[in-house]
Amino acid sequence: MDDAPELKALLDHYRAMPPVAAMDVDIAGADGDSLRLAAPLARHVNDKGCAFGGSLVSLMTLAGWGLVTLKARAAGVDADVFVADSQVNYLAPLFADLQAEARLADGGDWEAFASDLRGRGRASVNLAARVPLPGGGDACRCRARYVAIDRRPGAAARVGER
């Protein structure tokens, strides 16, 4: 999944969404287990001169969404990916450009995700995301559950639980 064409396709997918285009999101890195996104502070600055909390959550949500999308494709499934729920902790103000990194949360399992998605047409997975501070530590942390559903008509209806 660190394949350049896959990341290029993901970036095009991001930028086709008006709210994401407005965020000026870029892909900062991917290593097969994590995905990092970047966005300039100037687009996300609040009334206190630091990054707006909603922007931090949006960037973490997008990083997780992108990682799940890449993992679904790696499993051979073209899936719609949704965020289902999340818990966010805002820890410190960020006075620098934004980065958000998503990876599997403790106890998560990509093999089970791929197996469920291929076999049942849908799967869910828990991810952890963070927005690092330039000097160490995190500005914000998030844990979120994502659901992927096979796009092919009927694929996810086989078990009658869509």
Added chain:
Amino acid sequence: MDDAPELKALLDHYRAMPPVAAMDVDIAGADGDSLRLAAPLARHVNDKGCAFGGSLVSLMTLAGWGLVTLKARAAGVDADVFVADSQVNYLAPLFADLQAEARLADGGDWEAFASDLRGRGRASVNLAARVPLPGGGDACRCRARYVAIDRRPGAAARVGER
């Protein structure tokens, strides 16, 4: 707090923030206990034609932030307001313009908030927010804790806990 000049000032405050200006946020209503914001779907549409999850959280976060800001001003304090943590549940896709409503969460207390803010220079409060669906029910719900800190130098340092 349903005073028109206060709401006009709040709207100016929102729109001075680049990420909020990009969201095209408007104030849809306020009644002293709640604040409702609106934003057009076209600015917030995702790859599935419905509202982007990050936009739903951002709008709920802003509604809560605005309500706390209004309540701080009503208490006579010019305060910086921060979101501290939140739990979000995404319940159903929204294929319509966005509205987000924030009000006090169960067990919350505006009088204690005002008293703490005036007496100690800082206060926290739990809010509940929702994004309603046009046909009834909610697209998204959120519970979040906000912290307000008196902006005057030294005001919040009196109890040494800033």
